[in-house]
Amino acid sequence: MNSQEKQPIWTQGFISIFLSNFFIFVAFYGLLTSLPIYVVDELGRSSVDAGLIITIFMLSAIIVRPFSGKLIQDFGKKKTLMISMILFTIFSFMYLLVENYALLLVLRFVHGIWFSIASTATGAIAADIVPLKRRGEGLGYFAMSMNLAVVCGPFISLTLLQYVSFSILFLVLASLITFGVLFTAFSKMKEVKKTTAQAEKKRLQFSDLIxxxxxxxxxxxxxxxxxxxxxxxxxxxxxxxxxxxxxxxxxxxxxxxxxxxxxxxxxxxxxxxxxxxxxxxxxxxxxxxxxxxxxxxxxxxxxxxxxxxxxxxxxxxxxxxxxxxxxxxxxxxxxxxxxxxxxxxxxxxxxxxxxxxxxxxxxxxxxxxxxxxxxxxxxxxxxxxxxxxxxxxxxxxxxxxxx
Missing domain, CATH: 1.20.1250.20 (MFS general substrate transporter like domains)
Structure with a gap:
C-alpha cells in the first residue's frame, strides 16, 4: 500500500492528457449529436443521409486506427498527438464553411482520420504515465474523460441549439478543441525509447498494424x-x-x-x-x-x-x-x-x-x-x-x- 501511495496517478502529465482527451471527445460527441439534425433541418436531406454522416466518420477511424500505432512509434507520442490535434482542430473549424452535403461527407471522412490518431495517442500516453502497479485504476480514471464527454458533448450541443445557430455551435465546439491543444502543448510526457531493432526496421509489417x-x-x-x-x-x-x-x-x-x-x-x-x-x-x-x-x-x-x-x-x-x-x-x-x-x-x-x-x-x-x-x-x-x-x-x- 505504501508503494502505491508513493506513485500518484493524478500527476500534472496525467491531468493534461485527461483534459486533452476530454476535449477531443466533447467535440466528437457534440458533433455526433448535432450533425444529423443539421443534415436534416439545414441541408434538407433524409434520415438515411444523416446516418451516413456518422458512418463515414467511423469508417475512416476504423481504416486509419491500425496505422496509428506505427505512426506514434515512429514519430513519438507527444509529437503525433500535437500534430493530429492541431489538424483535428483546423478541420473542426471547417464545419463553418461547408454547406454542401457531398463536401460535408469528405470533411467527415478526413476529420475521422485525425480523431483516430489523436485518440489513440492519448490512450497510449495515459498508459505510459500511470504507475504500472496502479494501471487498472489509472486507466479507469482516464476512461472517465470519454464517459464525461458522453454527457457534456450532447448537453452542450442540444442546449446551444435552442438559442444559437449551427454556425455558433460549430464555432464553440472547435474552440473547445483548442483547449485540448494547449493542455497537450504544456504537458510533460516521457517517450519510451525504441530498441535498436525497432529503429532499424523500415518495412511495414502486420505487427505494425495489429x-x-x-x-x-x-x-x-x-x-x-x-x-x-x-x-x-x-x-x-x-x-x-x-x-x-x-x-x-x-x-x-x-x-x-x-x-x-x-x-x-x-x-x-x-x-x-x-x-x-x-x-x-x-x-x-x-x-x-x-x-x-x-x-x-x-x-x-x-x-x-x-x-x-x-x-x-x-x-x-x-x-x-x-x-x-x-x-x-x-x-x-x-x-x-x-x-x-x-x-x-x-x-x-x-x-x-x-x-x-x-x-x-x-x-x-x-x-x-x-x-x-x-x-x-x-x-x-x-x-x-x-x-x-x-x-x-x-x-x-x-x-x-x-x-
Missing part, C-alpha cells in the same frame, strides 16, 4: 461495443417511441454518475484482486441494465436501466483496454491501444447496422432483450480468452502481482 497479443481481449471488447451500440444508436428513438424523450436527456447523466461512483472501487479492485473479480460482475450489471431497458415503460425504469448500464459498461471497457495493454510489451502500448479501439470502433459500426435491422423487424423491446442475452456469449468468450491465456502462461497468476 498487436497479436492484444487481439484476443480486443475481440471481446468488440463484442461489448457491438452490444453497446444498441444504446448509443437507438436509445433516443426508443425513448421517443415511449414518449419519454425528456427523460432520455438525463439517461447519460445517470449513466455518468453511476460510472463515477463505481470507478475508484473498481480500479483498485482490479489492481489488487485481478480483472475477473471486476469484469464478470460488470458484464452481469450491463446485462441487467439492458434487460430493464427491454421492459421500460416509465421514466424511472429508463433511468434505472441507465444506472445499471453505467455501472456495467462504464466499468468493463476500461478494464478490457487495460488488459489489452498489459498483454503486450511496454513499448507497444500504442499498438495495443490502436488494436483495441480498431476492433471497438468496428463493433460499434457493425452493431449500429445489424441491430438497426433487428429494430426494423422486431422492435425496440426485443432489441434490448436480445442485446442483454447476447452478453451471455460475451461472458463465455471472455472466459475462453482468459483460460487460454492461463494455459499459455501457467506460471503467471496475474501480471500486476509480480511487478
Amino acid at each position: 498487436d497479436q497479443k492484444a487481439l484476443p481481449i480486443a475481440f471481446v471488447g468488440s463484442l461489448v461495443a457491438f452490444t453497446y451500440s444498441s444504446v448509443l444508436s437507438f436509445i433516443s428513438m426508443y425513448a421517443k417511441d415511449l414518449n419519454l424523450i425528456e427523460a432520455a436527456s438525463y439517461f447519460f447523466l445517470v449513466f455518468a454518475v453511476a460510472m463515477i461512483i463505481a470507478r475508484p472501487f473498481s480500479g483498485r479492485l482490479y489492481d489488487s484482486k485481478g480483472p475477473n473479480v471486476v469484469i464478470y460482475p460488470a458484464l452481469a450489471l450491463f446485462m441487467i441494465g439492458l434487460l430493464f431497458l427491454s421492459i421500460a415503460h416509465s421514466a424511472f425504469m429508463l433511468l434505472f436501466a441507465g444506472a445499471f448500464i453505467g455501472l456495467g459498461y462504464g466499468t468493463v471497457v476500461p478494464c478490457l483496454q487495460t488488459l489489452a495493454i498489459q498483454a503486450t510489451d511496454h513499448h507497444r502500448s500504442s499498438h495495443a491501444t490502436a488494436t483495441f479501439f480498431t476492433l471497438f470502433d468496428t463493433g460499434i459500426a457493425t452493431g449500429s447496422f445489424v441491430l438497426g435491422i433487428v429494430v426494423a423487424q422486431l422492435g425496440y423491446e426485443t432489441l434490448y432483450l436480445l442485446a442483454g442475452l447476447f452478453l451471455i456469449l460475451v461472458i463465455f468468450m471472455y472466459k475462453l480468452v482468459q483460460s487460454r491465456k492461463k494455459a499459455t502462461s501457467p506460471a503467471l497468476e496475474w501480471q500486476e502481482s509480480s511487478l
Whole structure:
C-alpha cells in the first residue's frame, strides 16, 4: 500500500492528457449529436443521409486506427498527438464553411482520420504515465474523460441549439478543441525509447498494424461495443417511441454518475484482486441494465436501466483496454491501444447496422432483450480468452502481482 501511495496517478502529465482527451471527445460527441439534425433541418436531406454522416466518420477511424500505432512509434507520442490535434482542430473549424452535403461527407471522412490518431495517442500516453502497479485504476480514471464527454458533448450541443445557430455551435465546439491543444502543448510526457531493432526496421509489417497479443481481449471488447451500440444508436428513438424523450436527456447523466461512483472501487479492485473479480460482475450489471431497458415503460425504469448500464459498461471497457495493454510489451502500448479501439470502433459500426435491422423487424423491446442475452456469449468468450491465456502462461497468476 505504501508503494502505491508513493506513485500518484493524478500527476500534472496525467491531468493534461485527461483534459486533452476530454476535449477531443466533447467535440466528437457534440458533433455526433448535432450533425444529423443539421443534415436534416439545414441541408434538407433524409434520415438515411444523416446516418451516413456518422458512418463515414467511423469508417475512416476504423481504416486509419491500425496505422496509428506505427505512426506514434515512429514519430513519438507527444509529437503525433500535437500534430493530429492541431489538424483535428483546423478541420473542426471547417464545419463553418461547408454547406454542401457531398463536401460535408469528405470533411467527415478526413476529420475521422485525425480523431483516430489523436485518440489513440492519448490512450497510449495515459498508459505510459500511470504507475504500472496502479494501471487498472489509472486507466479507469482516464476512461472517465470519454464517459464525461458522453454527457457534456450532447448537453452542450442540444442546449446551444435552442438559442444559437449551427454556425455558433460549430464555432464553440472547435474552440473547445483548442483547449485540448494547449493542455497537450504544456504537458510533460516521457517517450519510451525504441530498441535498436525497432529503429532499424523500415518495412511495414502486420505487427505494425495489429498487436497479436492484444487481439484476443480486443475481440471481446468488440463484442461489448457491438452490444453497446444498441444504446448509443437507438436509445433516443426508443425513448421517443415511449414518449419519454425528456427523460432520455438525463439517461447519460445517470449513466455518468453511476460510472463515477463505481470507478475508484473498481480500479483498485482490479489492481489488487485481478480483472475477473471486476469484469464478470460488470458484464452481469450491463446485462441487467439492458434487460430493464427491454421492459421500460416509465421514466424511472429508463433511468434505472441507465444506472445499471453505467455501472456495467462504464466499468468493463476500461478494464478490457487495460488488459489489452498489459498483454503486450511496454513499448507497444500504442499498438495495443490502436488494436483495441480498431476492433471497438468496428463493433460499434457493425452493431449500429445489424441491430438497426433487428429494430426494423422486431422492435425496440426485443432489441434490448436480445442485446442483454447476447452478453451471455460475451461472458463465455471472455472466459475462453482468459483460460487460454492461463494455459499459455501457467506460471503467471496475474501480471500486476509480480511487478
